[in-house]
Each structure stands twice: as C-alpha cells, then as structure tokens.
Amino acid sequence: MYNFTFHRPTTVRQAAGLLARNPDGKLLAGGHSLLPVMKQRLASPSAIVDLSLVEGMTGVELKGRSVVIGAMTRHADVANSQVLKDVMPGLAAVPGSIGDPQVRNRGTIGGSIANNDPNADYPAACLGLGATIITNKRRIAADDFFTGMFSTALEEGEIIVKVAFPVAKKAAYEKFKHPASGFALVGVFVSKRGPDIRVAVTGAGSNGVFRVKSFEEALKKRFSPKSIEGMTIPASGMNSDIHASPEYRAHLVAVLARRALAKANA
C-alpha cells in the first residue's frame, strides 16, 4: 500500500472540505473494498478521509413509506434491523448475504454503493427497489446512479449520506454465491410496489447492474415465476471470466429471477 495522509472529520461538511483540498483523496467507509485494492496498489489515493466519526450517518429508520438507511450503517446492522425485517425482509436478506460475518461487521451500504462493484449485492437491491441515493448535494434515483462497472453518477466531492428504499409489498433477492468470495456470480432482486415491477441483476452484466425489461413487462400480467417461464435473456453483454461463461450467466439470470419471484410471493 502506498502511503497517504489520514483524516477523520466529524461532519459531512468537513469531509467534503477535505475532499475539495485533496482532489485525489478517497472516502473510507468500512474499508473492505478500498483497503484491499490499495494493498494491490490498484488505487493510491494521496489522502484518506475516514467517515467513521461523522455523526448522523448510521441507522435504519422507517420514514413514511420508505426505509432510510444511513450510508455508514454496517451490513450486519442492516441485516439485523428489526424495523427492516418487519417491513421488508427481502431487503434485509441482501446485506445478510454479503461476504462473511467479519466483512458484514465492517462493510457499509454507502461504501458498497459508491464502489459499484459489478458483483456486489446492494446495487441490485437499489435498482430492484427504485431506491433514492441521498448525497450532501442532491437526491439521485438508482436508475440514474449506477453508470457502469465501478462507476456511478457521484461527482467530485459528493458524499452519499443516506439511501431511501420505498417499501415494496413484495421483494426478494436470490443470488448464486461464489463459494470462495461470497460475491454474487449472479444475483437477482425482484419487487412489486403497486404497478411498479422491477427485476434487477448484479454479477452478470459486463457493464454492471441492470434491469431486465422483458421480464418486468411479462410480470405485469401476473407477478409469478410462471409469467417468465421459458423466457431467457441473450448472452451478449454478459460477463465472462474463469468463474462462468456469458451463456451460463444468462441462464442463471432467468433461473434466479424465477426463484426470487417464488420467494417474494411466499
């Protein structure tokens, strides 16, 4: 790891100021994506701005028809939140499936979303529920937020403060977990909130998380695995690596979508 200067602001404003003064600085949340890439020297920020002392960035709250999660809330705390388990257990299951217990004790929702790893779980939940990412500057719809592999709509100096998830009556996540890393080889989040039906896929697309509009259209008649029985998505645009071919990933998308639908209806 290359060296850097280390800062621990206590307010979002201070953190933004530090980023402005250190243009190639990076925010540190739980550190479970950033520190490993810094060790590999794939990232070498000159300054690290640790958000762990910033007040008001943790917690899971029900506000009206939304669940609002502070950006620095650890995966374990979201997974175990009684508020969330009561209103939308399908979302609580997402952080519960990330990595291993120690990763869940440190990793945060804000860090996961800002990193937008193409195999991460939270981006599927955000896109699959139509979440709103709230930063120190604005509110960004999930549909506009994830702009490609490891890239987001976040601008220089912009800090995710909260994420608001609308409560969907039906919501579930199914993932095919890589046995060593715990990442989603493919993960599918489905939800139904009134007429709004979403099917979001992580792990599969070579450009990061995406929605499957053909499935969503078919599910409008009936939100059931039967409605997409036999449907497939093309292998073009799917990721290819030593773990799985594009064809296999495309196949998994349809299988996991049906399983997620069954789970959401259970």
Added chain:
Amino acid sequence: MASVSMTVNGKAVTGDVEPRTLLVQFLRENLRLTGTHVGCDTSQCGACIIHIDGIAAKACTTLALQCEGAKITTIEGLAEPGGKLHPMQEAFREHHGLQCGYCTPGMIMSALDIVRRNGNNLDEHTIRDQLDGNICRCTGYHNIVKAIEAGAKAMAK
C-alpha cells in the same frame, strides 16, 4: 508518522505509525502481540480476527488509525492473568480443535463472536455457516466445530 492510542486487552497503548499501517501490523510489530496471525492478507482466511469494541473484524483489513480510541481484544487478552484458559480456548484444547495451530487464534476470536450473535446453544449448522470467514487447511473443521459447540456451552456456566 502519526500517533495512535487505543486500549488493547485492557491496557492503554500508544504508538507512532504510518497512516498505511494495518491494525495487524501495529499489534504484531509495535506491541509484539504475535498471537494475531497474517494468513492471506486479503481478508479471506480469518487468521487475523480480533475484536474491535467487542465485534469481530479482520485486522488485516483495518488501519491502525481507524482504531484510534477503540477497545481491541486479541487472543492474548482471553486467558486469565494467572494463565487459566478462557472456556473457548479450553474447549479447543479439550476437543483437539487444531493441528498446526496457525488459524486457531482467529478461529477462537471468531467463535466468541458467534456466541455473541447466536447465544450459547449452537447447532452444527449454525457454527459451520458462521465460520464462513475462517479457513483451516489441516483439520477438516470437524473438531473445530465440536470445540465451538462445547466452548459456547461452557461459557454459559
């Protein structure tokens, strides 16, 4: 260099570190607490698991400076001052939950966190599922699982 202060195994400690110093390096190299091991250095094997403010974390994926003001517990902090082993350590000894011993400190620190999260009555499925973040290349896990089940029960006494 930056100064860092924390409480390790109940003792206040201070040290000068580079910002990039990992917690595991600080523990091993500055404090000479070499019970916390480095296996993979990529947050997968769990040999470096310690507790930060009572919660298990991988010390190879935490900066020392992130722990300013924190209470850290390492494997060295478990036994009583006279040398009497913690019930979980004793259970690993009793059930031979180790062969080479390299992963053992992390296994035990992880086991204590499993008890914190799931209570003292653990079934085999829970233990195996929750040991996801610890790798042992000798034992095949059987005796580790038995040790954790017994250690968890002994802790309730």
